[in-house]
Amino acid sequence: MKKFLLATLILAGLSLTGCGAIANSGVKPPTSIPIKIIIGEKTFDAILADTPSSQALIEKFPLDIEMRELNGNEKYYSFDKNLPTRDTSVMLIHTGDIMLWASNTIVIFYQDFQTMYNYTPLGKIMNTDGLIEAVGNGNIRVRFEK
DSSP: HHHHHHHHHHHHHHHHHHHHHTTTSSSOOOEEEEEEEETTTTEEEEEEEHHHHHHHHHHSSSEEEEEETTTTEEEEEEEOOOOOOOEEOOOOTTTTTEEEEEEEEEEOOOOOOOOOOEEEEEEEEEEOTTTHHHHOOSSSEEEEEE
8 A cells, every 4th residue: 555655646746747847848828019009199008919910910010090980899990901810709808909800800999898709819908098088989090000
């Protein structure tokens, strides 16, 4: 019985050591890319995930666009050409989320809500204080830059 217990403890210790090796294997979590979003006189710090979709968007920077109002919770702009997508069912939208819809439409959300739509997540506005006031009720001019 003592030998069995000792063997079990040794195996458990080796397993934990192996987990530590995986954790320290040099595998890096996804990186983020800081950007600025300027709406009127207000500048918002945002981050984009380092993905093919976000890289394709960044290639368009600096980007000055007119975003249209939709549903009282989002502003959107449709590009002439598609960007790479990786659609996912996000289920819950948060204020400040930046998403790609239907491969060519960038969306900035300024209200939390539930959704059944699929989006490609791009990034997030870090501090949304003043976002609702900045986007207002109608269409807006927005500048994206690094």
